[in-house]
Amino acid sequence: MKPLLAVRDLTTVFSLPGGGVARPVDGVSLDLFPGETLALVGESGSGKTTLALSLLRLIPEPPGHIDPASRVELDGTDILRLEPLALRRVRGGAIGMVFQEPGSSLNPVMTVGAQIVETARLHAGLDRRAARRRAGALLADVGLPDTERRLDQYPHELSGGMQQRVMIAMALAGGPRVLIADEPTTALDVTIQLQILDLLADLKQRLGLAVLLITHDLGVAARVADRVAVMYGGRIVESAPAARLFERPQHPYTEALLRAVPRVDRTGERLPVVRGQPPPATDWPAGCRFHPRCPHAWERCRDAEPGLIAFGEQVSRCWLMDEPGRRTP
Amino acid sequence: MLGFLARRLGAAALVAFGVATITFFLIHLAPGSPLLGSGENPYVSAEAVEQMRRNFALDRPLHIQYVRYLYNLIRGDWGTSFTLHRPVLDAFRDALPNTLVLAAAALMLDFLLGVLVGTVQGMRAGSRFDRICSVVTLTLYSIPAFWLGLMLVLVFGQDLGWLPVSGVVDPVLYPTRSVLGKLFDRGMHLILPAMTLGLIGAAATARYQRAAMLEVVRQDFIRTARAKGLSEPAVALHALRNAILPTITLLGLALPMLFSGAVLVETVFAWPGLGRLAFEALLRRDYPVVTGAATFVALAVVAGNLVADVLTRLADPRTREPA
Amino acid sequence: MSRRLRAGLLAVGVLYLIALLAPVLAPYDPAAQLNLAGGRLLPPSLAHPLGTDALSRDLLSRLLFGARLSLAIAGLAVVVAVTLGTAVGLAAGLAGGVLDGILMRSVDAALAIPRVFLLVAILALWEQGGIGALVLVLGLTGWFGTSRLVRAEVLSLRRRDFVLAARALGLPGWRVALRHVLPNAVAPIVVTATLGVGHTILIEAALSFLGIGVRPPLPSWGNMIADGQAYLATSPWQAMAPGLAVVATVMIFGVLGEALRDTMDPRSR
Numbered sequence: 001m002k003p004l005l006a007v008r009d010l011t012t013v014f015s016l017p018g019g020g021v022a023r024p025v026d027g028v029s030l031d032l033f034p035g036e037t038l039a040l041v042g043e044s045g046s047g048k049t050t051l052a053l054s055l056l057r058l059i060p061e062p063p064g065h066i067d068p069a070s071r072v073e074l075d076g077t078d079i080l081r082l083e084p085l086a087l088r089r090v091r092g093g094a095i096g097m098v099f100q101e102p103g104s105s106l107n108p109v110m111t112v113g114a115q116i117v118e119t120a121r122l123h124a125g126l127d128r129r130a131a132r133r134r135a136g137a138l139l140a141d142v143g144l145p146d147t148e149r150r151l152d153q154y155p156h157e158l159s160g161g162m163q164q165r166v167m168i169a170m171a172l173a174g175g176p177r178v179l180i181a182d183e184p185t186t187a188l189d190v191t192i193q194l195q196i197l198d199l200l201a202d203l204k205q206r207l208g209l210a211v212l213l214i215t216h217d218l219g220v221a222a223r224v225a226d227r228v229a230v231m232y233g234g235r236i237v238e239s240a241p242a243a244r245l246f247e248r249p250q251h252p253y254t255e256a257l258l259r260a261v262p263r264v265d266r267t268g269e270r271l272p273v274v275r276g277q278p279p280p281a282t283d284w285p286a287g288c289r290f291h292p293r294c295p296h297a298w299e300r301c302r303d304a305e306p307g308l309i310a311f312g313e314q315v316s317r318c319w320l321m322d323e324p325g326r327r328t329p
Numbered sequence: 330m331l332g333f334l335a336r337r338l339g340a341a342a343l344v345a346f347g348v349a350t351i352t353f354f355l356i357h358l359a360p361g362s363p364l365l366g367s368g369e370n371p372y373v374s375a376e377a378v379e380q381m382r383r384n385f386a387l388d389r390p391l392h393i394q395y396v397r398y399l400y401n402l403i404r405g406d407w408g409t410s411f412t413l414h415r416p417v418l419d420a421f422r423d424a425l426p427n428t429l430v431l432a433a434a435a436l437m438l439d440f441l442l443g444v445l446v447g448t449v450q451g452m453r454a455g456s457r458f459d460r461i462c463s464v465v466t467l468t469l470y471s472i473p474a475f476w477l478g479l480m481l482v483l484v485f486g487q488d489l490g491w492l493p494v495s496g497v498v499d500p501v502l503y504p505t506r507s508v509l510g511k512l513f514d515r516g517m518h519l520i521l522p523a524m525t526l527g528l529i530g531a532a533a534t535a536r537y538q539r540a541a542m543l544e545v546v547r548q549d550f551i552r553t554a555r556a557k558g559l560s561e562p563a564v565a566l567h568a569l570r571n572a573i574l575p576t577i578t579l580l581g582l583a584l585p586m587l588f589s590g591a592v593l594v595e596t597v598f599a600w601p602g603l604g605r606l607a608f609e610a611l612l613r614r615d616y617p618v619v620t621g622a623a624t625f626v627a628l629a630v631v632a633g634n635l636v637a638d639v640l641t642r643l644a645d646p647r648t649r650e651p652a
Numbered sequence: 653m654s655r656r657l658r659a660g661l662l663a664v665g666v667l668y669l670i671a672l673l674a675p676v677l678a679p680y681d682p683a684a685q686l687n688l689a690g691g692r693l694l695p696p697s698l699a700h701p702l703g704t705d706a707l708s709r710d711l712l713s714r715l716l717f718g719a720r721l722s723l724a725i726a727g728l729a730v731v732v733a734v735t736l737g738t739a740v741g742l743a744a745g746l747a748g749g750v751l752d753g754i755l756m757r758s759v760d761a762a763l764a765i766p767r768v769f770l771l772v773a774i775l776a777l778w779e780q781g782g783i784g785a786l787v788l789v790l791g792l793t794g795w796f797g798t799s800r801l802v803r804a805e806v807l808s809l810r811r812r813d814f815v816l817a818a819r820a821l822g823l824p825g826w827r828v829a830l831r832h833v834l835p836n837a838v839a840p841i842v843v844t845a846t847l848g849v850g851h852t853i854l855i856e857a858a859l860s861f862l863g864i865g866v867r868p869p870l871p872s873w874g875n876m877i878a879d880g881q882a883y884l885a886t887s888p889w890q891a892m893a894p895g896l897a898v899v900a901t902v903m904i905f906g907v908l909g910e911a912l913r914d915t916m917d918p919r920s921r
Binding site for chain 2: 772777854857862881885891898906
């Protein structure tokens with residue numbers, strides 16, 4: 001099956017005021033297939049949001065800049081090469097996006113209905129009444145009944161969870177095939193988080209969407225993902241079907257992340273931490289970018305950066321895939 | 330909304346009452362006031378002093394005078410001008426429309442031009458357009474209004490002879506014109522004074538609006554608007570609907586400010602408005618007119634604040650009481 | 653130091669230097685009526701770079717002395733206003749409670765009244781005032797905004813640890829105010845003061861134009877423009893030169909104020 005969204009060698013560069021250059025996204029490639037949820041996992045500051053924004057070319061042009069060698073292909077068409085008019089049709093039309101802070105991501109002086117209607121009219125070409133009906137239907141779909149009243153409410157009159165539902169409705173108003181959700185639940189209460197995640201899974205199922213879910217929370221990934229990709233050092237370091245990744249992680253970084261998750265059944269222990277700090281995007285280490293913090297590292301790791309080495313459906317950017325004997329217990 | 334209005338109108342009445350009271354006591358206690366009977370005031374003739382004594386019932390105790398004064402105010406008797414020999418309210422009735430017309434025209438120019446330029450500057454911050462506009466607005470903002478008026482008179486009135494430079498209408502030709510001609514005449518006379526006040530106001534508004542836009546454009550919902558596929562003008566509209574809020578407040582407060590600017594501009598252009606009236610009365614110690622003008626300005630201030638409040642409530646849903 | 657800041661500081665320095673040296677720089681006595689017979693309303697020439705006025709006084713000299721007066725008045729008035737505003741703002745912010753409430757309500761009421769109107773009213777009635785009265789009244793009507801600003805700064809600084817520490821050590825209120833809070837609030841005060849000088853010059857020019865600010869025969873840019881108004885047709889430079897001086901001066905203070913704001917408060921970028 002061909003991927004719906006194919007990202008190849010995506011590199012986004014920022015020029016810094018002091019003069020330096022940062023590459024928070026440095027050669028990322030991934031595939032998104034219809035009907036699946038791909039979770040992109042990484043620490044805060046690992047470039048995940050930059051990646052998401054780059055897909056729709058929402059990076060501010062100075063100081064940011066997407067490397068021309070990058071390719072982001074939606075059903076064969078490279079988004080990065082589109083003319084502004086065609087790009088605007090993709091945004092909100094073919095690809096919908098949901099952001100982290102629903103409270104500040106909605107226009108405070110427009111009603112919720114008006115904002116959804118705006119998207120519907122723009123991408124589905126509906127007249128005002130039809131668009132309002134569609135908006136009402138979408139609100140019902142995302143679990144906000146009493147739609148007539150809701151449509152005329154303002155964002156500040158809604159709770160965080162409800163605001164996020166509105167954002168999702170708005171993202172779906174244009175009938176997209178891909179939904180990018182950037183940390184959609186991070187700003188919400190835990191109980192609401194689960195509701196929103198279940199909603200996303202349900203919508204994906206019903207509408208046949210391809211969902212790219214960006215999160216730093218492994219628990220979130222475990223709950224909804226079909227496949228998981230782990231990001232570190234501006235690159236993808238491991239990618240596998242969800243169950244596989246959680247049972248048998250291959251990359252030392254993934255292992256460390258999983259070990260650091262607190263467990264209810266093992267209290268009183270010190271949480272194992274990954275020693276060291278993530279490297280700055282201005283100065284990626286030579287060779288394997290994780291090697292300064294990796295317990296298994298040897299000379300090869302310092303000298304050369306591994307490519308993505310496959311093992312069945314799992315890929316890992318680690319020399320241990322080549323030389324499993326080097327893995328220290 | 331109705332309850333809110335009622336409360337505010339009540340507060341406004343209280344303020345007006347307060348101003349009238351303060352004015353009354355100032356008049357009666359300020360040094361150099363003819364009412365204190367210290368004689369020798371070169372501006373005020375003996376008969377005028379007598380008239381004032383009678384009007385203000387100076388032979389009666391102070392509290393009776395106060396009540397009398399308030400009663401007169403409400404009845405519409407704001408006293409009689411010494412120098413113009415007419416009731417104060419009459420003089421105001423003639424002068425006020427002129428000032429209002431000038432203020433309205435200036436305000437329109439101010440708001441429309443200022444918001445437009447400020448918004449475009451905000452959306453295109455850092456561009457050449459932005460930098461040029463910033464220099465222009467800084468310059469305009471540094472020009473004294475009365476001097477700008479004079480320079481406009483010099484260029485447009487004298488050198489080019491395009492526009493009339495004084496008065497509201499042409500004293501000779503106006504009565505002979507048709508209705509349309511009269512309107513045209515009034516319009517032509519309005520251009521220079523309105524431009525003087527309006528351009529400087531627009532410069533200030535543009536700077537303010539630009540700053541407001543910069544604040545708004547940084548925010549998340551602008552990113553959302555772009556992610557939805559909206560065109561740049563549509564995104565600008567989203568931003569504008571938020572950025573305009575502080576400017577609207579400014580607008581309400583501009584009303585009293587325009588009266589001050591009016592004093593200067595009316596002097597330069599011989600515009601028979603309230604500002605000029607009040608100022609000349611001040612110089613000639615025409616107290617009834619002065620106190621009337623003070624009361625009036627206070628009312629304008631309160632009205633301005635009220636308007637700003639109401640407009641803000643209408644424009645910003647977050648300030649409204651929950652439905 | 654940014655280029656704008658450097659340029660602004662230099663320009664202001666030059667302005668005040670010119671003002672200071674006016675007696676030396678001026679070719680003539682600004683009050684001297686040089687040649688009532690044939691020297692009135694002369695156009696600019698080598699002898700009189702800006703010409704002469706209706707009383708055959710040299711305009712360049714008057715302009716220079718006008719600069720002296722206007723800059724001095726504005727400077728002093730701003731000092732008065734800033735001092736007063738800072739004091740009130742500190743008091744209100746640190747004391748809190750009823751005092752704060754009363755002070756701020758009064759400030760709000762005062763801010764609502766158009767300043768120019770108040771100034772016109774007071775100065776038109778107070779004829780014998782002179783320059784001192786002018787400075788005083790300008791200062792007394794100009795402190796309200798500063799007090800609000802300082803109070804806001806104080807309120808935000810109050811909660812910071814170093815203030816709590818000072819108070820816990822038992823330092824008296826005024827000491828905490830002066831030595832701990834104030835130094836941190838300096839930045840917005842300096843910006844406001846600088847922009848304030850520009851505003852004050854504009855207001856003083858307006859008042860002098862109306863005849864109630866700097867009164868003749870003392871030269872001020874404002875009253876020079878008023879003088880020039882009558883001869884606009886024949887000798888336009890009379891009104892133009894002082895006006896340009898005002899514009900240039902106010903712009904310089906404006907640029908300096910903004911450069912200071914950008915430097916001291918990177919948040920506002």
